[in-house]
Amino acid sequence: MFDFEGRTLSLERAQAYLDQGVWTNESAVDLLKQSVDKYPDLVHKDETRSLTYRELWNEVETFAASLYELGIRRGDRVAIQLPNVLDYLVAVFGAARIGAVIVCQQIDLGRDAIVRSLEQSGAKIWILSENYRGQSLYEMALEVRESVPALERIVLQGEEAQPKGDTITFASLRDGSKKLPDDVLEANKAQPLDGYLMVFTSGTTGSPKGVVHLHASYIWALRAYAKNFGFQPGDTVLDIAPIYHQTGMLGVQMSIVTGCRIVLVDRFSARQVLQKVEAEKANFLVGAPPHVIHVANAPNLKSADTSSIKLFIYAGAPVPSAVLQRLQADGGFKVAAMFGWTEGLVVVATRPDDTLEIISSTIGSQIPGVEIKLMDEDGNEIAETGVEGEMWARGPNFSAGYFRNKVAAERQYDADGWFHSGDLLRKNANGRYSFVARVDDVINRGGTKIDPKGVEDVIAEHPSVQMIAVVAAPHDTLGQQIAACAVLKEDAPAFTLPELRDFLGERGLAKFQFPDLLHLVPELPMTNTGKIRKVALRDWLANGAEGLPTN
Template identity: 35%
Template sequence: MGKLEKSVERLLSRDDVRLTKEQVNHYVKTKQWGEESFVDYLEQHAKTNPNRVAITDENGIDTTYAQLQQQTDQIALALLELGLGPGDRIAVQLPNCNEFILTLMGAAKASIVPVFCHMPYTEHDLDYVIGLTEAKAIVIPDTFKNKNYIELIDKVKEKHTCLEHVIVVSENLSAGTINFYDLLQKDTPAASNKLDEVRPVGTDPFFILFTSGTTGKPKAVFHLHANNLFYTKELNKNLNIPNDGKMLVVPPIAHLTGLAVGFLTSLYRGGSIVLLSSWDVNKAVDLIESTKPSYFLGVTPMLIDLARFVGSNERDISSLTNMVYAGAPCPSEILNIYSQNYNCEIMALYGYSEGGLTHCTRPGDDTTITSTSFGKVADGIEAKIIDGSGNALEGPCEGEVVVRGANFIPGYFRQPHNNNKMFDSDGWFYSSDIVRMDENEYCTFLGRKDDLINRGGYKIDPREIEEALYAHPDVSQVAVVGIPDERLGERIAACIILKDSMKTLSLEDVTTFLSTKGVSKKHWPEAIKVVESFPMTASGKIQRFVLRKQARELKMS
């Protein structure tokens, strides 16, 4: 029995895998899944383009493919010497940095499974993650944004005996921990035989990440090399980035947008990424000016910040030719700044923590499309829109988007109950996302099932109201939610962050503005709440269910 066959057998023996033997064999037989892993691509580029820069960190330090290959060998051997082995988990709580990538790919070479922990995770969050995954080690910074991570992990370690090693990225030594840079001092001449024995194939585990928790407790998303390679290939076709193309990656690589669209697509083609540890528009512009990337990967608030910052400062972002974004739709007036002033191509992406890319706009789509639509389904992936009874609809239509394909995970780590909740027996993933699909199969996100506002039986898309309010000169950010009403079921409330906290904004100001924009009166908010910030998930998504609870105290007009 070959390595791939043994790997498939191990995969199917797990009780948290939703796939049947027939489904996995179909993926393998049709070559949607295969023996190759991301380790193969790293080795290939290190041989063919050893001096090409793979990663540039925010301090301007370059790591070539040859260096990445050598250093990940060292990390892999060091982890094995610490007693970790294939299948063991290593938690990673790092910002976007070179050391994150070294840990990911070093662990991959030893078939050790990284568990991604977002930087804002608290002791409570880590208790849940470490308790579920039983990670044997964790990699952390000593401090980040004035937060002491060593003290945080000391508290977590007291409750979890599985956590044997704390590895710290720091220039200083800390008692009771292992310095990350000491792991890079391991000699590698005799490494090949040892690493060959533990080398992964496509159907082996690659990493575990956690969903945002916008609706409740985060789900443990269990990824293979194979499902990520499947959508990565398609994503590269659509992005059409040259092999040596450079991308500035701002979203956290502990989340799939930053990891997949940023690093994995780059690793697949042998490209280059520039990493920003956290969003700071001034630092982002500094990096654009110094490293001259042609692609910018971000989410809507970042695109808004960058456009406004450059508009009020004499800074040069002319190297950018493509703006790639995911998340909420970006207002057309913002995208037009990039399109008209810098001749940038705009691409909107859509997908899931469970399946990476599933939909995208296409090259040549103008901003009237990319500001509202996330495009159509990617080649090789199936999607359909269903009504409340599960019947498939033809465009133009509105309903829940359900998707299936070889891009999806085999299951949720140690959470088989989530498999049954999110997937059916035929492999369809039920997203709970309500979309509008046009006659060309382009989709527009309307909201989560729980986000749509049902006012007297009339379904209202909160994002249409938000889009209009983003044009208000005093509004920085806005989230529209429904609040319970005995007579109508729900009424509309707008939660608003002002650009200038010293200013005020009344409900009358809001409704008058919406009237001038031609927004139907039935879509006008009946209450507003000015706030300093929104409740966010660790990955930067608005927790609308929290806003709904907070808005219940508001008085209706």
């Protein structure tokens, strides 16, 4: 079993899953090969190229051989920081083919977060896009490498990528017809209890946590979710969610486990998505709440032929019921919701036969096989319906723990393996759940979780700032946006929101962490013990930022 400090899954529990047949003796690579053998000519597409299952497998084999030649072996970590391209799948399955653990990195991470994730994961190779949204990442990559001595090689991906210095191009590792000898493949073959994906999430604490998913747990989850939503061999899945987010990763891998074809969208446009639905006869869309909202507001929604669509699956944050109603009435879309966390993927979801009323008012029912309970503040299980409580969960879909982060593991999990989510929910009489709120102050900006403390720490470095609080403010499309409330030092010059963003960018903060709003206030509301009353600030912003609450 892939072992590490911070592992929360006991060997006894893992072995019981295997002995009981809950987990199967397979790896994710085995599932890909099964679909390759059954549907070799089914075509996948991204925005620039296409691959059949057979061609995808050939590139996976060649890429695995190339990684092996670079010294990668079973258990080593390979970091991937790519947009929605077919090369992402080649990299994931090529690394997994020789038992490596894939470290998933958000494409727009700031430099400091990249360094921390590479250091903590111990990645030997870092695969990244040479150019993202017109901006070269090469110089930043060199800076990162100087900060991470253990990083051995940098691989640049992209149609225009050229070898620079001692970097390697992705195409040079992918193209050709190499295949490792059978004995080498067997020696490095991923086992069910080996690490598969390592996904870094800041969660509620501000410090990155490397969530480790095993092959066995991920496979169980993929099959359970694909069954829940009714995926069928030959279906076309249009994935508009970033693959580096688990919504997107689940979308493409549910497709592979079922034998579907994948169409990837990297640059989102609601109009173009509807055009792709028509052209590709897409059966499923997988996206985030902002995607759902923008498609619902698209001017060509009523005229588009969406008759092929079975479900528009989303996860990340609630979507207003009016949007779901408009999407179904004007576009004929039926929407499905997934609810969960990076640690346990999806624990609750709606079903294809759920009514619009159910989809609009709940996040669905418990996934069969997953254990869930709602707990009150004293740690007692809530038996009554309609009473809100913190959701605890465990099951065969859960990760093995936090890589090299025992403190976070002990804080988030208890001795019996229950994950304490920090989310407040209610259960109705029909067994369906409704999301209430976060217990903590994490900002959920369109499905991307932003820890306020990480932003506050950098803003606090500004020479004019005396006190700072970063909180969520309501937003019609994203659900929440980032609001910075700052108290200036006496006689210090004021600054504008653009100036603040420039300041944060110079200090390595990622753009998705930049505040959307800036309020310069005379004071912040405080408790008697000297803590900032963030609840009061959120209420103030929700009510139009008038009449700042006092101490």
